Amino acid sequence: MSIAALVLTRNRKDLLLECLDGIDRQTASVDRIVIVDNASDDGTPELLRERGVLDREDVVYSRLEENSGGAGGYAHGIELVLAQGTDWVWTMDDDAEPRPDALERLLKAEPANDPGTVALAGAVVNLDGSIDLLHRGYLGRFMRIAPRAAYEQGDHTELGFSSFVGLLFRAAPARTEPPPPAEFFIGCDDVEYTMRLRRHGRIRLVPESVIVHKLVMGGGEVTLRSRVLNALLGADYRSASWPDYWKNLYAIRNFFWIRHRHGHVSPLAFAGLTAAYAAKSLLYDERPFRRLPWIVRYALKGRRGDFSGPTPAEWRAMTGRTIGVQ
Numbered sequence: 001m002s003i004a005a006l007v008l009t010r011n012r013k014d015l016l017l018e019c020l021d022g023i024d025r026q027t028a029s030v031d032r033i034v035i036v037d038n039a040s041d042d043g044t045p046e047l048l049r050e051r052g053v054l055d056r057e058d059v060v061y062s063r064l065e066e067n068s069g070g071a072g073g074y075a076h077g078i079e080l081v082l083a084q085g086t087d088w089v090w091t092m093d094d095d096a097e098p099r100p101d102a103l104e105r106l107l108k109a110e111p112a113n114d115p116g117t118v119a120l121a122g123a124v125v126n127l128d129g130s131i132d133l134l135h136r137g138y139l140g141r142f143m144r145i146a147p148r149a150a151y152e153q154g155d156h157t158e159l160g161f162s163s164f165v166g167l168l169f170r171a172a173p174a175r176t177e178p179p180p181p182a183e184f185f186i187g188c189d190d191v192e193y194t195m196r197l198r199r200h201g202r203i204r205l206v207p208e209s210v211i212v213h214k215l216v217m218g219g220g221e222v223t224l225r226s227r228v229l230n231a232l233l234g235a236d237y238r239s240a241s242w243p244d245y246w247k248n249l250y251a252i253r254n255f256f257w258i259r260h261r262h263g264h265v266s267p268l269a270f271a272g273l274t275a276a277y278a279a280k281s282l283l284y285d286e287r288p289f290r291r292l293p294w295i296v297r298y299a300l301k302g303r304r305g306d307f308s309g310p311t312p313a314e315w316r317a318m319t320g321r322t323i324g325v326q
Helices: 013-024 044-050 069-082 102-108 148-153 189-200 224-233 245-262 267-284 292-304 312-319
Strands: 003-009 032-037 059-063 088-093 096-098 117-125 136-139 143-145 167-170 202-213
Touching: 003 013, 003 069, 013 032, 013 044, 013 096, 032 044, 032 069, 044 059, 059 069, 069 088, 069 189, 088 096, 102 117, 102 167, 102 202, 117 189, 148 202, 167 189, 189 202, 189 245, 245 267, 245 292, 245 312, 267 292
Parallel strands: 003 032, 003 088, 032 059, 117 202
Antiparallel strands: 088 167, 096 202, 117 167, 136 143
């Protein structure tokens, strides 16, 4: 049985080295590490060369000439790693660091020996050890996060979707599916891809396997209001900053594309979904009324399959803030 780790990076060279160190320290070793560099311009390849990473026979390094976002990076990386002839693929971002026994615990979990299991997803935790609930969940009319109880039961509950952080999936069924949709750029590409993996088997949560995610997915701020609302709703949402709100809009667009592509959404259901996103913004975000027209616009884009801008650079010009994109 062979295992390849796939790491996506952009402009976080120091975190990347910590991630690679975490992979090297695994009690169950990987056979190959595939690094996809999403057009870093911070000296990432130079540092990897200096540290001898690029001289390793077990490392494949691929640098994209243009930043294609997380979706484009994973689309390229999954195609590349599947071409290596591996049995399992273990994915993560450069800001993730698996605990030393993370891979071993995935492989020793009971579902790993079940041919009906297509993927295993460990627990994603923040630096303080708390579970980052946004990475695992279920997809129905809305995306619902897996509750904390699912991590405590130890029965390896079945998931509807998973992020790419700490996801271990079988290569054989993955070779029959197209890569994640690169046109998404960022947001929900992992949801769409793992939905298709579920055609071939179950995705199981393995909470005893832990990977530390050092930067919060989607960013945002924890405010007093968000703490109160999360406690009441059993959620884990944050107040999204306006300068970074293009990421939320991309995720809204991509989610509506998924719903329209993978199941009929009536005009009434479309209105209800859009209203739900608007309600979330009203509850959590500062100055939400300037966001509502954008939410409607991007919901319509997703329904039409329109992946046009504004680009991150155009949004930066509108808000006057420098943006870094995975």
